[in-house]
Structure formats: C-alpha cells, structure tokens
Amino acid sequence: MHELVLICSEDSVETVSDALMEVDALSVSVEDADADTDAEKALFGEPGMPVARSGWQRSVVRALFASEAEATECATLLLAQDWATDVHVQTIQQVPEQDWVRLTQSQFAPVEITPEFWIVPSWHEAPAQAVKVMRLDPGLAFGTGTHPTTRMCLRWIAGHGDNNQPWKRVLDYGCGSGILAIGAALHGAQNIDAVDIDPAAVISSEANAAANKVSLKAALPDAAQGxxxxxxxxxxATPLKLLAPLLCAHVAPGGHLVLAGILERQADELKQAYAPWLQLEVSDSEDGWILMTARRPG
Structure with missing residues (x-):
C-alpha cells in the first residue's frame, strides 16, 4: 500500500479529490496543511450558519493506492492537467501493513454513564460494576456515547427511569444510532418511536436495538404521532429552535422534554424559542455543552 500526499489550494481541493477518485484511489482524505499552527482555521459550522468553505486555504490531500507504480502514475497524470498549476506532490510513501480492524476497535473503550450504567462495544467485556450494559459499536449514524451531549441525555434517563413510573411512550427525535431510545428501553420505557431524516439512522437504530434485545419502532419523522x-x-441548537413547536406539541401533560446539542452560550436563545410552549432550564453541563429540560404541567 502506498500513499500519495499532495498540497493544494482551497480553489483546487475539490477538483483534485474528484480526480483522485476517478483514477480509482482506494481512499482520499483532506486535512488542513496549517493544522496545529497559528494559521489553523475552523472549516465547519452549525446548520443555519454561513456556508462552509470547500477546503482550507492550504490543504493536504492524501490518497491511498495498491502500489507505488499506481501512485506515481496518478501524480504524473494530475500534474499534467491545466488546472493543476498550484498542486504540488509532497511525497509518495509506503504505508505499513496494519490490522485496521484492531486499530479501530482500540479507539473505542467502554463508556461510563453512571457507575452502574455503561456503553460497551461488542469486543469488550463489561466492567464488573456494570448493572446495565448497552452494547453499541461505531457505525454509520451519530451516537456512540463518547460525546458529552449523549452522555448527559443518558445520565438524565438513568436518573429518571426504572424507579419512577415507567414511560408508556417515548419519542427520540433525530435518533442517530438509536442510543437514547435504547437507553430509555433499558430503563423501563415502552412503545418507543425513534425517528430520523437519515435512512441510515433508521437502519442503524433497528440493528442496535436488536443487538440489545429491546423493542423500538425506527422510522422517518412522519412516524411520530400524538x-x-x-x-x-x-x-x-439551530434545528432545535426550528423544531420548537413540533417537539412541544408531542409532550404529553406531565411529560418531560429533554434537549441536547446546545452550547452554554446558546441557553438563552433556546429558552426564548421554547417560551411560548414550555419553560426550559439547564439540567446538566459538560465540556461547554448543556442539557436543557422542561416539564409540561400535568
């Protein structure tokens, strides 16, 4: 396996990436050439913010090929193009053979939600102190328990489920991997609707629910009823503000609304967006993120 490493400008990074895929590169990745320097720039933002740029001012483009000859041929072909005047070959280097599966798995360890509730990848043994275990492997959809927003939601579920009156219906809106829906099921919830605009999330939620032997209905958002x-x-935060009337309409009398994906500085705008229907408050915080909850009067 050999890697072709190129340096190119923001204007050409998309053309270069497309060209590499056209010549059958095994993979193509793009990085900021100025990463970890004073010139490093953020590239991506939230929905509703200005459109992200197509690349960094200077980008490193890495492409994998099965052989050195293929990598060299590709570099020669690229540099011959009229539009490639600012494309430069940094190196063509051999990539050591690795057990990529084992390497990927080593990056995902069991995640503690509470001392008794853990998320554990299938290749790990559950910790001895775990009373409740969710089996979850990295997949196509967002949600493995490593992000503060997910952990805060699951902590809230663990603190309000089981010992209290079980939830007779639950809606997980924007379910991703189904992690919150499964967490609710493990804590006594019934009749769970897990919905997402991404069909891959629907498939992922169904598979993860089956792996944890819990029941839920995964579907597109129109399936959320009542x-x-x-x-x-x-x-x-931006989609949560837009969804305020819809989400509030789904909360039953005496029911709870639990929102995450919100930065600390966005608390007031969320409170204002939901004020016509429910009174949000900050219930938890971690690493600059907050959990906001509300309860509809019974």
Missing part, C-alpha cells in the same frame, strides 16, 4: 410522556432530541 403525545409522549418523554420526548428526547439530541441534535444542534
């Missing part, structure tokens, strides 16, 4: 004692949504 009122629920618990409504969960771990998305981002």
């Amino acid at each position: 009122e629920y004692p618990l409504v969960l949504a771990n998305i981002l």
Whole structure:
C-alpha cells in the first residue's frame, strides 16, 4: 500500500479529490496543511450558519493506492492537467501493513454513564460494576456515547427511569444510532418511536436495538404521532429552535422534554424559542455543552 500526499489550494481541493477518485484511489482524505499552527482555521459550522468553505486555504490531500507504480502514475497524470498549476506532490510513501480492524476497535473503550450504567462495544467485556450494559459499536449514524451531549441525555434517563413510573411512550427525535431510545428501553420505557431524516439512522437504530434485545419502532419523522410522556432530541441548537413547536406539541401533560446539542452560550436563545410552549432550564453541563429540560404541567 502506498500513499500519495499532495498540497493544494482551497480553489483546487475539490477538483483534485474528484480526480483522485476517478483514477480509482482506494481512499482520499483532506486535512488542513496549517493544522496545529497559528494559521489553523475552523472549516465547519452549525446548520443555519454561513456556508462552509470547500477546503482550507492550504490543504493536504492524501490518497491511498495498491502500489507505488499506481501512485506515481496518478501524480504524473494530475500534474499534467491545466488546472493543476498550484498542486504540488509532497511525497509518495509506503504505508505499513496494519490490522485496521484492531486499530479501530482500540479507539473505542467502554463508556461510563453512571457507575452502574455503561456503553460497551461488542469486543469488550463489561466492567464488573456494570448493572446495565448497552452494547453499541461505531457505525454509520451519530451516537456512540463518547460525546458529552449523549452522555448527559443518558445520565438524565438513568436518573429518571426504572424507579419512577415507567414511560408508556417515548419519542427520540433525530435518533442517530438509536442510543437514547435504547437507553430509555433499558430503563423501563415502552412503545418507543425513534425517528430520523437519515435512512441510515433508521437502519442503524433497528440493528442496535436488536443487538440489545429491546423493542423500538425506527422510522422517518412522519412516524411520530400524538403525545409522549418523554420526548428526547439530541441534535444542534439551530434545528432545535426550528423544531420548537413540533417537539412541544408531542409532550404529553406531565411529560418531560429533554434537549441536547446546545452550547452554554446558546441557553438563552433556546429558552426564548421554547417560551411560548414550555419553560426550559439547564439540567446538566459538560465540556461547554448543556442539557436543557422542561416539564409540561400535568
């Protein structure tokens, strides 16, 4: 396996990436050439913010090929193009053979939600102190328990489920991997609707629920119908504001709304967006992120 490493400008990074895929590169990745320097720039933002640029001012483009000859041929072909005047070959280097599966798995360890509730990848043994275990492997959809927003939602579920009256219906809006829906099921919830605009998330949620031997209905958002004692949504602040009337309408009398994906500085805008229907408050915080909850009067 050999890697072709190129340096190119923001204007050409998309053309270069497309060209590499056209010549059958095994993979193509793009990085900031100025990463970890004073010139490093953020590239991506939230939905509703200005459109992200197509690349950094200077980008490193890495492409994998099965052989050195293929990598060299590709570099020669690229540099011959009229549009490639600012494309430069940094190196062609051999990539050591690795057990990529084992390497990937080593990056995902069991995640503690509470001392008794853990998320554990299938290749790990559950910790001895774990009373409840969710089996979850990295996949196509967002949600492995490593992000603060997910952990805060699951902590809230663990603190309000089981010992209290079980939730008769639950809505997980923007379910991703189904992690929150499964967490609710493990804590006594019934009749769970896990919905997402991404069909891959629907498939992922169904598979993860089966792996944990819990029941839920995964579907596109139109499947969310009626009122629920618990409504969960771990998305981002901008879509959460837009969804305020819809999500609030799904909260049953006496029911809870639990929102995440919100930065500390966005608390007031979320409170204002939901004020016509429910009074949000900050219930938890971690690493600059907050959990906001509300309860509809019974």
